[in-house]
Amino acid sequence: xxxxxxxxxxxxxxxxxxxxxxxxxxxxxxxxxxxxxxxxxxxxxxxxxxxxxxxxxxxxxxxxxxxxxxxxxxxxxxxxxxxxxxxxxxxxxxxxxxxxxxxxxxxxxxxxxxxxxxxxxxxxxxxxxxxxxxxxxxxxx
Amino acid sequence: xxxxxxxxxxxxxxxxxxxxxxxxxxxxxxxxxxxxxxxxxxxxxxxxxxxxxxxxxxxxxxxxxxxxxxxxxxxxxxxxxxxxxxxxxxxxxxxxxxxxxxxxxxxxxxxxxxxxxxxxxxxxxxxxxxxxxxxxxxxxxxxxxxxxxxxxx
Numbered sequence: 001x002x003x004x005x006x007x008x009x010x011x012x013x014x015x016x017x018x019x020x021x022x023x024x025x026x027x028x029x030x031x032x033x034x035x036x037x038x039x040x041x042x043x044x045x046x047x048x049x050x051x052x053x054x055x056x057x058x059x060x061x062x063x064x065x066x067x068x069x070x071x072x073x074x075x076x077x078x079x080x081x082x083x084x085x086x087x088x089x090x091x092x093x094x095x096x097x098x099x100x101x102x103x104x105x106x107x108x109x110x111x112x113x114x115x116x117x118x119x120x121x122x123x124x125x126x127x128x129x130x131x132x133x134x135x136x137x138x139x140x141x
Numbered sequence: 142x143x144x145x146x147x148x149x150x151x152x153x154x155x156x157x158x159x160x161x162x163x164x165x166x167x168x169x170x171x172x173x174x175x176x177x178x179x180x181x182x183x184x185x186x187x188x189x190x191x192x193x194x195x196x197x198x199x200x201x202x203x204x205x206x207x208x209x210x211x212x213x214x215x216x217x218x219x220x221x222x223x224x225x226x227x228x229x230x231x232x233x234x235x236x237x238x239x240x241x242x243x244x245x246x247x248x249x250x251x252x253x254x255x256x257x258x259x260x261x262x263x264x265x266x267x268x269x270x271x272x273x274x275x276x277x278x279x280x281x282x283x284x285x286x287x288x289x290x291x292x293x294x
Binding site: 001003005025028029031032102103106107108109110111113114115117118121122 | 157160161163213214215216218222223224225226227228229230231232235
């Protein structure tokens, strides 16, 4: 799922992105496995908890980094993070209220993968471009 | 239908394909049609409301839709299941969202109705004597259709 052209050239963020993709990949692998759903459900819940926490840690770290470098589009970026979190939370609520059904988990998995690729592949690239434009140390990728 | 309605969808489609799949679709054919026809097996329909009303539909051959999900996920799949249809719908949603941002710069304020995904059904949506534009785009993983029907309120 991770591709090297998703790198932004800032090591801290790139490492976290790789970890995020790894977790989403793992989540996707479990939800799409052909094993009986009842046997997988505990693993799905556990992976989902991990992932949800990691998204929050990563977004906080990324926003702190943007503050540190005086990133001009920080507010726009924070809004995108908030929307991403809200998208996840809507499904978390749905699962809490209506239970974990295989179909809804799959639907969530498909969206989550798409959101992650678009966010990292587009919005986050602009952070790397800004760092480079300021003569900073973002590696050429 | 004005060109200024169409270009934002064409451009957003190219941008998102490049970003998500590393593919740059090229125009192959452009036709004016009487209905929005789902000529290929997997389609994503987005309704548009607001200053412009109508819809846009992406129609992909099954193999191409599966290959798209494979490129994104790095996983093999052989049917359009809930995971794949959700991802395809979201790609459509993101393309539509980007196109509407572009249209808003020309003062057309619109909203998207959440995508509907049709698999394996051949259907045509009648446009009540209006015309739609059918753009066929070619890529190394297959040709797909983008049908656009929009009219000003």
